[in-house]
Every structure is written in structure tokens, then in C-alpha cells.
Amino acid sequence: MALPPWALPEYFEDVLPAAAQRLEALRRQLLDQFRSYGYQLVIPPSVEYLDALVSGAGQDMDESTWKLVDRISGRTLGLRADMTPQVTRIDAHVLNRQGVTRLCYCGAVAHAMPRSTTASREPIQIGAELYGHQGIEADVEILRLLADSLKLAGATTTRIDIGHMGLxxxxxxxxxxxxxxxxxxxxxxxxxxxxxxxxxxxxxxxxxxxxxxxxxxxxxxxxxxxxxxxxxxxxxxxxxxxxxxxxxxxxxxxLSFDLADLRGYHYHTGLVFAAYCGHSPAAVALGGRYNEVGKAFGRARPATGFSMDLRDLLALGEVAAPAGAVLAPQREDAELAALIAQLRAQGEIVMYELPGHTGAWREAGCDRRLELKDGAWRVVTLGE
Incomplete structure (x- = not known):
């Protein structure tokens, strides 16, 4: 039986308006948090040549990577399954800085197969990476940033398991x-x-x-x-x-230490860690030290970092729903237009009521409206 045209592949899903607003609010909060620590945002492409995504330490991601042929070059491309190799390429080959470099990122990645029966095949990966410092101080900073980020997201961290691939x-x-x-x-x-x-x-x-x-x-x-x-x-x-x-x-x-907790045989070179929150059996954040990844791009640098899935964080945390929108009547009125501009400048959402849709505005997110009372425009609760 043929699937209907609106069907999505297994383990993919839409993010609808209410959840999308909370997801975007969380993304902005976390990226601002990273920025406050000195981490600069980079936005790599979603597709690269396959060997750049899976060469060297990145080969652990080979089975998770979608593969396709570039119609221009004829070479095999990969749809990224992890952004860390891309950010490492940017540090090693594009920026080519000599000192410490702090980078962060956020974007969707695609997995050829889900990592579990409940996992999405399109996580929204957000993370931070620190390059150029071999000392344990870098790992301390990354773990502190991770803990502060989970707290900001409203997720209660129950434990952070730490192992060591170097051992x-x-x-x-x-x-x-x-x-x-x-x-x-x-x-x-x-x-x-x-x-x-x-x-x-x-x-x-x-x-x-x-x-x-x-x-x-x-x-x-x-x-x-x-x-x-x-x-x-x-x-x-x-x-x-x-x-x-x-x-x-x-x-x-x-912190909980587990000297048999090993991950990323071709990837990690030192500390590895996994953060758990609430009652979730799966780790909400993974990270560690990976000093050899940049070697594939011509310059191996000390590196440590972590990444998380925004979808998981949204489910675990308590990100407040944004305020509803304000409904404005279609009317030529200078005072009304000035008030709408003022409200929008304050961060409010104001939408005009279009003809023929009376009573259908709650489904669009409106909970208040502008009404003319005693000669002045006022914001009142919708339905009053």
C-alpha cells in the first residue's frame, strides 16, 4: 500500500509552532551562554565530501552517514551525522589560528539509522569545542560550561559519568x-x-x-x-x-568516575564524559577530548568539547512557553499603528485580524486583542 504524500520517513517528525518557539528560545539562550564564555558561532554546510566527514577519527560515524553523489564533481558526498568533524576542519584548515580557539555551533544532523527505538534520525545538535590547549584546564572549562548549559535549559543533572580513553x-x-x-x-x-x-x-x-x-x-x-x-x-x-x-x-x-566507560575508539584520546538528567536512561550530552581529529585536515590540535540534542533538552527541561500574540483590528488609525509598533519593539507579537476569520484566532496563538475603550487603544484579554 502506497504511503500518502504527507507521510514522513520513520524517525523523522515536524516541530509544530508551540514546540518550535520553545526550541528556538532554548537555542538562543544556549548560544548566548556559549558566547558569554567566549565561544564563537560557526555554521558549517549540511553536506560535505564524504572523506572529510568520516576520515581519521570521524570514521566512527561512517555507518550513520547518508551518502550521495555530487552531480557537479562526481565525488561522493555525505549528509553530516555529526558537526564536530566539521568544526574541527574549520579550526584546523580555515581559521588556522595559533592560539586557543573556542567555537560553538547548532544545526540539524541526519542519521542513516536511529541510535535507539525512541531517537530521532534528525537531532538538532548544539555544542561547544575548545582547541589549542592540552592542559586539564580546558576540560574543566568544558565540563563547567556543560553543567551551566544544562542548568540554563532547566534540566536537573543527576550525574556526569567520566572515563578516560588514555588510560x-x-x-x-x-x-x-x-x-x-x-x-x-x-x-x-x-x-x-x-x-x-x-x-x-x-x-x-x-x-x-x-x-x-x-x-x-x-x-x-x-x-x-x-x-x-x-x-x-x-x-x-x-x-x-x-x-x-x-x-x-x-x-x-x-561527577561519577567509571574507568571502563569507553566511547569513540577512533575518536577520543583522553577524558570522555556523559551527562544524565532526570529519569532519562540515555545520556543527554556526550563529550570528551579528541586530539587527533584535526590530523585528517593537516593540523592535529588539542581539542575537547561536548554536544547535545536540543530536542532531548526541550523534553527534559522546563523552558517557559512564550506569551501569546495580540490581535489588532484592520483599521486606519495613527494611534493604533503607533501602539502596534511600540508593542512589537517591546517583543510582543501583534497580528492583524483579516476579514472572515472572526473567532478563529486562538488557534493562531492569540490570547489578547487591542480594543478602543474610552477613546484610547488598550490591550485586553481575548474574549473580554
Missing amino acids: FRALARHAELSEADEQLLYAILQTKDVPALREFVATRPAAAVLLPLPGLYGGPEVLVRAMSELPDLPAVHEAIGELLHLAKHLADLP
């Missing part, structure tokens, strides 16, 4: 694992499949150094345990030292 890579190198074994071990740790991890170690005894990871989760005390349970290696000390720094300087945030 995993240091232990894997110490065990002298092949690349194939390292990827297999990474997949096992992602699911925290302890029996599978023990089977893996049984055939590769050197990998026993990673056995403690699934049990190292909780508060800052976990990091003290990790120091005694993991090998005495400089890279291990460095990774745990960064986590301890976060615990100290972000003690007011609901």
Missing part, C-alpha cells in the same frame, strides 16, 4: 596487544562483559592488567583505588591525575 590505551600498549585484540577488548569493556573479559585474558595473560577496570566506578575514592590496582606506569599516573584534578576542581558537580 585504556596505556594499559593496552603495556599488554602489547595487537590492534585487532585491542579493538576486541575495547568492545568487551564497552559492555562490561566480565566473563568475556576473563576469557580474553585467559588466552592473553598480559591483558590481565585491564581486569580491574570494570570494578573501578563510583566517587573520587575509586581513583585512589585505581592507583594501587593498576600498573605503575607514567601514562596511568597522568590519566588518573587528570581525573583527580576534575574531582577537586568540580566538586560541586555530580
